[in-house]
Amino acid sequence: MSTIQLQSNSPKGDLATKWTQYRGSMNLVAPNNKRRLDVIIVGTGLAGASAAATMAELGYNVKAFTFHDSPRRAHSIAAQGGINAAKNYQNDGDSTYRLFYDTIKGGDYRSRESNVYRLAEVSANIIDQCVAQGVPFAREYGGLLANRSFGGVQVSRTFYARGQTGQQLLIGAYQALSRQISSGKVKMYNRHEMLDLVLIDGKARGIITRNLLTGQLERHAAHCVVLATGGYGNVFYLSTNAMGSNVSAAWRSVKRGALMANPCYTQIHPTCIPVSGHYQSKLTLMSESLRNDGRVWVPKHIEDAKAIQKGEKKGVDIPEEDRDYYLERRYPAFGNLVPRDVASRAAKIACDEGKGVAPTGLAVFLDFASAIERYGNAEATSRGLKNANVTQLGEEVVAAKYGNLFEMYEKITGEDPYKNPMKIYPAVHYTMGGLWVDYNLQTNIPGLFALGEANFSDHGANRLGASALMQGLADGYFVIPYTIGTFLADEIRTPAFTTDAPEFAEVEREVAERILKLKHVNGSQSVESFHRRLGQIMWEYCGMSRNAEGLKKGRQMIRDLRDEFYRDVFIPGDIEDYNPELEKATRVADFLELGELMMLDALDRNESCGGHFREEYKSAEGEAARDDKNYTYVAAWEWDDNDPSVHKETLQFDNVELKTRSYK
Amino acid sequence: MKLNLKVWRQKNNKVKGAFKAYSVEASEDMSFLEMMDVLNEKLIADKEEPVAFEHDCREGICGSCNMVINGKPHGPQKGTTTCQLHMRHFKDGDDIVIEPFRAAAFPVIKDLVVDRSSFDSIIQAGGYISVNTGQAPDGNAIPIEKDLAGQAFDAATCIGCGACVAACPNGSAMLFTSAKISHLGLLPQGEVEHTKRVKNMVETMDKEGFGMCSNMGACEVECPKEISIENIARMNRSYIASVFGAAE
Numbered sequence: 001m002s003t004i005q006l007q008s009n010s011p012k013g014d015l016a017t018k019w020t021q022y023r024g025s026m027n028l029v030a031p032n033n034k035r036r037l038d039v040i041i042v043g044t045g046l047a048g049a050s051a052a053a054t055m056a057e058l059g060y061n062v063k064a065f066t067f068h069d070s071p072r073r074a075h076s077i078a079a080q081g082g083i084n085a086a087k088n089y090q091n092d093g094d095s096t097y098r099l100f101y102d103t104i105k106g107g108d109y110r111s112r113e114s115n116v117y118r119l120a121e122v123s124a125n126i127i128d129q130c131v132a133q134g135v136p137f138a139r140e141y142g143g144l145l146a147n148r149s150f151g152g153v154q155v156s157r158t159f160y161a162r163g164q165t166g167q168q169l170l171i172g173a174y175q176a177l178s179r180q181i182s183s184g185k186v187k188m189y190n191r192h193e194m195l196d197l198v199l200i201d202g203k204a205r206g207i208i209t210r211n212l213l214t215g216q217l218e219r220h221a222a223h224c225v226v227l228a229t230g231g232y233g234n235v236f237y238l239s240t241n242a243m244g245s246n247v248s249a250a251w252r253s254v255k256r257g258a259l260m261a262n263p264c265y266t267q268i269h270p271t272c273i274p275v276s277g278h279y280q281s282k283l284t285l286m287s288e289s290l291r292n293d294g295r296v297w298v299p300k301h302i303e304d305a306k307a308i309q310k311g312e313k314k315g316v317d318i319p320e321e322d323r324d325y326y327l328e329r330r331y332p333a334f335g336n337l338v339p340r341d342v343a344s345r346a347a348k349i350a351c352d353e354g355k356g357v358a359p360t361g362l363a364v365f366l367d368f369a370s371a372i373e374r375y376g377n378a379e380a381t382s383r384g385l386k387n388a389n390v391t392q393l394g395e396e397v398v399a400a401k402y403g404n405l406f407e408m409y410e411k412i413t414g415e416d417p418y419k420n421p422m423k424i425y426p427a428v429h430y431t432m433g434g435l436w437v438d439y440n441l442q443t444n445i446p447g448l449f450a451l452g453e454a455n456f457s458d459h460g461a462n463r464l465g466a467s468a469l470m471q472g473l474a475d476g477y478f479v480i481p482y483t484i485g486t487f488l489a490d491e492i493r494t495p496a497f498t499t500d501a502p503e504f505a506e507v508e509r510e511v512a513e514r515i516l517k518l519k520h521v522n523g524s525q526s527v528e529s530f531h532r533r534l535g536q537i538m539w540e541y542c543g544m545s546r547n548a549e550g551l552k553k554g555r556q557m558i559r560d561l562r563d564e565f566y567r568d569v570f571i572p573g574d575i576e577d578y579n580p581e582l583e584k585a586t587r588v589a590d591f592l593e594l595g596e597l598m599m600l601d602a603l604d605r606n607e608s609c610g611g612h613f614r615e616e617y618k619s620a621e622g623e624a625a626r627d628d629k630n631y632t633y634v635a636a637w638e639w640d641d642n643d644p645s646v647h648k649e650t651l652q653f654d655n656v657e658l659k660t661r662s663y664k
Numbered sequence: 665m666k667l668n669l670k671v672w673r674q675k676n677n678k679v680k681g682a683f684k685a686y687s688v689e690a691s692e693d694m695s696f697l698e699m700m701d702v703l704n705e706k707l708i709a710d711k712e713e714p715v716a717f718e719h720d721c722r723e724g725i726c727g728s729c730n731m732v733i734n735g736k737p738h739g740p741q742k743g744t745t746t747c748q749l750h751m752r753h754f755k756d757g758d759d760i761v762i763e764p765f766r767a768a769a770f771p772v773i774k775d776l777v778v779d780r781s782s783f784d785s786i787i788q789a790g791g792y793i794s795v796n797t798g799q800a801p802d803g804n805a806i807p808i809e810k811d812l813a814g815q816a817f818d819a820a821t822c823i824g825c826g827a828c829v830a831a832c833p834n835g836s837a838m839l840f841t842s843a844k845i846s847h848l849g850l851l852p853q854g855e856v857e858h859t860k861r862v863k864n865m866v867e868t869m870d871k872e873g874f875g876m877c878s879n880m881g882a883c884e885v886e887c888p889k890e891i892s893i894e895n896i897a898r899m900n901r902s903y904i905a906s907v908f909g910a911a912e
Binding site for chain 2: 142145
């Protein structure tokens, strides 16, 4: 174990003014010098595209990389519900401090105060920027921006664009990026996947990519490398992530010495369409915004649940008095809008009691009947209609708010959610863990930065809804363009790097060997089958609830599976060709190592916090029980094939008091 | 259910492709792409190369998937991408013909995968609002009428999949281009550059090898996001104005 001192590098001073003061006093790079500095950005989702566009605007030479055929396809596009910002447009008492506090509390006091405050502070600028770019946010009749509520908060601060907020924000960032591509300040590499990081004298100076069309390995050099490569939820195989989302860029950096922080913090989203068959390739989210109006329930009596499971009864057949609206019952203050981790665990408990409502027993209802009636009556009153068809009027209002989500539900399940309550179940959605970064978003490797879901810094052990979009854009538009100067200001005399350096040749050789090794296994099982089995192990032993025994077992199972993978995987096609199976194989190989680290991290953290629920550590009422005395730290892992080691960054809370999180 | 597939196989864009027949067992709750996964797992088990096709989010929003199914881009269900099409819309014993999106400006890369980077070129020609980060006024500084914002939104829902091009006998990208022009041009923020944007985007569209529009309307019918051809009319008016209108 090497000695790494983790310095958060948070500037001193008052929380509320530290970012402004820091920004005003940090080293700057003059415009004429920016032109001489090259920046590599990997990933072009919200964080990467916004960072690439903004840094190009400032004058840096940017090379941007995506494995997609176009930057517009990044998985940020699938975010549905919205983006938070402390604008207080609704005059409901919102403020930067309140957004900061909600985020710290929502994260179960496991994130870094200074980073979170800065996030809340720049949130308002994001909305302004996006509106100026032409993002068509929802508006009120007066022409001003509309808001709605998300889980874990008691104000309305979520801006949205129907159920397609991620798409609209990503298209905004993509357009800003396109403008810089056309100006020549960004060189865009589509269909290029980063397969390794190149260090020169301990600093990140380049990457090795595979051209996914030709299979050729390529070297790319720069003064620094920025990773905006998203999260690793696909380690679970079934998740709401896109099929291509992967950990490889981050994981290859870990193998070069970067630290992976809190890898066990996984967000299980409570409202997803339940699994229906073994062939299933992914799970689909139903936006958290639905919990503004939808009521979550299961039957009170197991006999009713059994009848529903067998298809003998439907949700609508269960009379009101026989329904258990368990979130409203258990958490009267927040009701259906409790944070995601709380809602997910409550659903699991209900299903574990045998009250699930799908044939598999793994689903609860999300019911809009009372919202339809409420809206219908309001419409009838406001339009002065007597004897109106209230249900129809109400359905129209619900359709205007959530229409595309209801349509998507019907397409996937074949059931009409206006007539029967939706069936939902928790699924892996987001990973709060990620590369360890300091206040400047720099990893422990000088010159290597990580943004968005790829880093760990802002969401602690549980992310609040509509905060991922906020963080991605905050990091890309408003943080990294400044903080990268803290590294690059010392590099203005460093000439541009070429790829002739022996370090590039060496890393390229290692990548080529790694690919050859995978291809030469020439076994009998598909990559997909290994990925599916890995996902089952992760879900079983490192999913919604975990215990020491299971985690130890799971870790060993992953090691065995990894051995089997390198003995028996089969990759069809050629290495130097367009070969999606080979792409999958390199990604799954990395997941097979990350999964082990997640088990280890979960085993090491002997407490329950946020999305990390250890069965051994819970209150008498079954809620997560933190151990602040021993675990108020970030676990930053240094990888080793045999024995990964942990480095700890103690979390200082100077501005909020650590409390037991209560949504009752 | 048992299905008889005819799938377009093409090694790369240097060699000719051909249809190949496969049969596959599917269940009606599968998505179309999950049915393709089953086929590919079978091919891999037989040590054959799986069918290459593009896909990512599988939620109908990323625009990656692009199959022509029985002659229709994204298949028979209206307003639905390939990934959101489910097998309950097919019957046991059905014959299904699966091809790539075909257009001069979308060359085939392999099997069902085509190169749609010409769409990126059109956006790079002006599909943006020229505002640097940090320059923006307050988000509520300019009220925008709700219905107008809604119209801009309807155009902005384009996912850039290219079904409009594949549906058009001329391989025209007018629906795609006009949707972006409407999205930005209808908003006060985007109006400033509208004339220049229209001219540059339309010219790039022609340069990229897309065909002309002959008002067939197939693009609108096949668009998985149901984007209206009214946008094309709006673009045409603006383009004529940009060519014959006041000099910039």
